[in-house]
Amino acid sequence: MTLTEPIERKERARAYLDQSREYFENAYNAFRDGNPEKAGEFLWGSVATALKALAMAKKWIEVRSHSQFWDIARELTRETEDTSIYESYKKANSLHSNSYDSRLSLDDIKNSSKKIAELVKKLMNLTEDAIKN
Amino acid sequence: MSQAVSDARKAIEIARDYATRSMRVSYWQDVLEVEIDKETNDWKVIFTASPGLIDPYYKYEIFVDSKTGIVKEARRIEQ
Numbered sequence: 001m002t003l004t005e006p007i008e009r010k011e012r013a014r015a016y017l018d019q020s021r022e023y024f025e026n027a028y029n030a031f032r033d034g035n036p037e038k039a040g041e042f043l044w045g046s047v048a049t050a051l052k053a054l055a056m057a058k059k060w061i062e063v064r065s066h067s068q069f070w071d072i073a074r075e076l077t078r079e080t081e082d083t084s085i086y087e088s089y090k091k092a093n094s095l096h097s098n099s100y101d102s103r104l105s106l107d108d109i110k111n112s113s114k115k116i117a118e119l120v121k122k123l124m125n126l127t128e129d130a131i132k133n
Numbered sequence: 134m135s136q137a138v139s140d141a142r143k144a145i146e147i148a149r150d151y152a153t154r155s156m157r158v159s160y161w162q163d164v165l166e167v168e169i170d171k172e173t174n175d176w177k178v179i180f181t182a183s184p185g186l187i188d189p190y191y192k193y194e195i196f197v198d199s200k201t202g203i204v205k206e207a208r209r210i211e212q
Contacts, residue, residue, distance in 0.1 A: 058186055059160050072186060079185045126187065133189070
């Protein structure tokens with residue numbers, strides 16, 4: 001992880017939030033177009049960038065590796081005692097894997113997407129709170 | 134094993150190690166001040182760090198005995 005200058009923190013966190021929202025919209029467009037792999041990858045992208053936003057807003061840290069996403073998801077779950085965070089994170093990660101081997105159907109991905117949407121919303125709220133402070 | 138601390142870099146290293154192991158500090162941010170107290174001969178290290186991802190950064194201070202390298206006192210100085 002890399003520390004960044006305090007002055008850039010809020011700006012970069014906001015940029016990640018915007019990117020996360022855009023990925024989320026793209027996921028629904030991909031659902032509409034009947035492309036599950038693409039939808040899953042966009043959902044994963046939305047979660048990953050929301051985690052990057054949170055790490056930047058709260059800890060001024062740039063997340064640079066996939067393993068750091070796992071660490072942050074675990075840590076956030078432990079600190080908030082909200083196990084749904086980790087469960088939804090794992091669902092999002094499985095969608096990321098699915099873009100390589102296409103095991104999941106459109107329905108599978110749609111079923112996961114509700115929980116993932118809730119996760120993205122939680123991450124965004126935590127980030128927005130941190131940006132305000 | 135005790136060891137004399139002759140420079141600020143070593144004092145910071147000891148403080149950081151202590152903070153991580155004994156003060157549940159997971160995120161180290163910055164060193165604000167390092168100085169040696171001429172009366173007590175202790176290194177005083179003031180730094181910002183945080184115990185968790187969703188916690189804010191707080192200010193801490195740690196006093197390190199310059200003769201032994203042992204942490205004599207450590208506390209969070211900002212709520």
